[in-house]
Amino acid sequence: MKVLVPVKRVIDYNVKPRVKMDGSGVDLANVKMSMNPFDEIAVEEAIRLKEKGVVTEIVAVSVGEAKAQETLRTALAMGADRAILVVSEGEVEPLGVAKLLAKIVEEEAPGLVILGKQAIDDDSNQTGQMLAALTGRPQGTFASKVEVEGDSVKVTREVDGGLETVSLKTPAIITTDLRLNEPRYASLPNIMKAKSKPLAQKTPADYGVDVTPRLKTLKVSEPPKRVAGVKVADVDELVAKLKAMGVAA
Amino acid sequence: MSVLVLVEHDNGSVKDATLAAVTAAGKLGEVHALVAGSGAQGAADAAAKIAGVAKVLLADDPAYANALPENVAPLVVDLMAGYDAFVAPATANGKNIAPRVAALLDVMQISEILSVESADTFTRPTYAGNAIATVQSSDAKKVITVRGTAFEKAAKEGGSAAVEAVAGKGDSGLSSFVGAEISKSERPELTSAKIIVSGGRALQNSENFHTIIEPLADKLGAAVGASRAAVDAGYVPNDYQVGQTGKIVAPEVYIAVGISGAIQHLAGMKDSKTIIAINKDEDAPIFQVADIGLVGDLFKVVPELAGKL
Numbered sequence: 001m002k003v004l005v006p007v008k009r010v011i012d013y014n015v016k017p018r019v020k021m022d023g024s025g026v027d028l029a030n031v032k033m034s035m036n037p038f039d040e041i042a043v044e045e046a047i048r049l050k051e052k053g054v055v056t057e058i059v060a061v062s063v064g065e066a067k068a069q070e071t072l073r074t075a076l077a078m079g080a081d082r083a084i085l086v087v088s089e090g091e092v093e094p095l096g097v098a099k100l101l102a103k104i105v106e107e108e109a110p111g112l113v114i115l116g117k118q119a120i121d122d123d124s125n126q127t128g129q130m131l132a133a134l135t136g137r138p139q140g141t142f143a144s145k146v147e148v149e150g151d152s153v154k155v156t157r158e159v160d161g162g163l164e165t166v167s168l169k170t171p172a173i174i175t176t177d178l179r180l181n182e183p184r185y186a187s188l189p190n191i192m193k194a195k196s197k198p199l200a201q202k203t204p205a206d207y208g209v210d211v212t213p214r215l216k217t218l219k220v221s222e223p224p225k226r227v228a229g230v231k232v233a234d235v236d237e238l239v240a241k242l243k244a245m246g247v248a249a
Numbered sequence: 250m251s252v253l254v255l256v257e258h259d260n261g262s263v264k265d266a267t268l269a270a271v272t273a274a275g276k277l278g279e280v281h282a283l284v285a286g287s288g289a290q291g292a293a294d295a296a297a298k299i300a301g302v303a304k305v306l307l308a309d310d311p312a313y314a315n316a317l318p319e320n321v322a323p324l325v326v327d328l329m330a331g332y333d334a335f336v337a338p339a340t341a342n343g344k345n346i347a348p349r350v351a352a353l354l355d356v357m358q359i360s361e362i363l364s365v366e367s368a369d370t371f372t373r374p375t376y377a378g379n380a381i382a383t384v385q386s387s388d389a390k391k392v393i394t395v396r397g398t399a400f401e402k403a404a405k406e407g408g409s410a411a412v413e414a415v416a417g418k419g420d421s422g423l424s425s426f427v428g429a430e431i432s433k434s435e436r437p438e439l440t441s442a443k444i445i446v447s448g449g450r451a452l453q454n455s456e457n458f459h460t461i462i463e464p465l466a467d468k469l470g471a472a473v474g475a476s477r478a479a480v481d482a483g484y485v486p487n488d489y490q491v492g493q494t495g496k497i498v499a500p501e502v503y504i505a506v507g508i509s510g511a512i513q514h515l516a517g518m519k520d521s522k523t524i525i526a527i528n529k530d531e532d533a534p535i536f537q538v539a540d541i542g543l544v545g546d547l548f549k550v551v552p553e554l555a556g557k558l
Contacts, residue, residue, distance in 0.1 A: 167425045
């Protein structure tokens with residue numbers, strides 16, 4: 001079975017985002033960029049399925065600017081077999097990404113598509129569900145466990161009340177939650193090897209997909225700032241504060 | 250404008266997340282509520298009483314029992330022929346279904362809105378809430394999820410909407426429900442609690458969560474939450490997690506115990522009215538957002554606090 005793993009290049013998890021003074025967006029100049037953490041989990045899951053012998057080939061895909069190549073090389077270094085980069089200099093919304101991925105799914109016919117449940121930049125949490133809709137496939141979102149069983153896949157999902165398990169007919173779409181696995185680091189030899197793995201470059205036009213955004217960002221602003229309050233010296237003072245607030249009797 | 254709201258329910262009653270979605274939807278136009286479930290008359294009757302709901306659509310079918318998106322999304326898409334907007338609460342369930350509906354309608358969804366600026370313009374959080382974007386949609390129909398903490402809850406009583414039965418295509422045959430492990434607790438639910446006591450990695454293990462955090466929570470009638478680190482370490486189940494990708498909460502009082510305050514955690518709780526932080530590291534970032542801070546060893550301070558309340 002082939003697995004498709006879409007990955008996104010985003011601001012690094014440890015960087016605090018700064019809103020640009022002119023309100024046009026978040027300042028990404030000279031900021032460390034990395035693979036979206038949920039997508040790393042997706043790559044890792046695909047590799048584990050390959051190690052178990054369930055999966056035969058892992059194809060990593062990214063939609064974004066030319067620099068997203070680096071993100072794909074990371075996926076290749078972790079263990080993906082080949083990569084496809086759909087180059088688009090402007091921002092592509094989840095709907096546009098899902099449409100491109102649907103075309104790639106048509107060409108590649110993967111048994112599973114595994115992707116992050118959300119990207120930590122736009123926090124949309126849409127692409128996997130949209131891809132499932134456009135390809136008419138079932139979706140196992142927010143996965144914390146994935147078990148392939150013949151022509152179906154059992155997915156345990158993190159939901160508001162705890163965990164839920166669903167069985168999906170393959171081919172299926174899975175989006176990853178935090179606790180599905182802990183992604184590996186690429187070893188130096190594998191990073192070197194990744195440089196010679198195939199990486200195909202495409203454009204949205206190659207797939208006949210219009211990625212014109214439907215949402216116009218009018219402005220981006222900082223949220224209201226909280227200011228640090230007071231420090232209390234001991235528990236008695238804290239108890240007095242709580243009583244004054246009416247929280248404790 | 251007419252708006253279809255997805256009701257979050259357990260077949261018998263309506264969950265609170267629905268109420269904020271009704272308020273947000275009411276800013277766009279006339280609100281109709283969709284209850285998709287199995288044996289869900291009770292939930293439909295409860296939805297009919299919500300102030301601001303003009304009509305309830307009840308799709309009662311075993312195929313809708315577990316809110317499988319493969320079954321529910323086509324139902325919503327058919328109904329959307331008669332509506333201008335689809336609004337769902339940004340719960341695990343709403344987030345699962347709404348994008349599937351949006352793609353089938355060829356609409357770019359607007360996720361987790363914080364405000365309705367006009368019929369086509371909304372604000373929403375990005376970058377873990379560190380950047381608030383004002384976005385204008387050019388789609389003819391809107392698909393929206395609503396952050397529950399950003400809108401007042403509509404009153405549960407006061408409405409008297411008619412309930413109309415609707416039918417969809419039923420089971421898609423693509424997926425089936427296997428089972429669920431739902432945490433049971435006598436405590437208030439995290440997303441609607443007035444007070445929350447949250448623990449972090451500093452608790453060290455699951456037992457300390459029970460012996461340190463829970464007695465304080467019980468004294469205050471509070472819900473118990475956790476940081477990602479505590480959940481990853483297995484101290485508490487996943488549904489305790491507060492943060493960018495966990496639950497978003499805004500209680501009257503949020504007590505962070507042994508939580509350093511990573512931006513991903515702050516994203517989930519910084520709209521709390523009063524934040525109290527207890528941490529032994531006086532330079533922990535949590536103190537930069539806390540209204541009241543206490544520097545100290547949680548293993549001494551928290552039991553003392555619980556004892557004195």
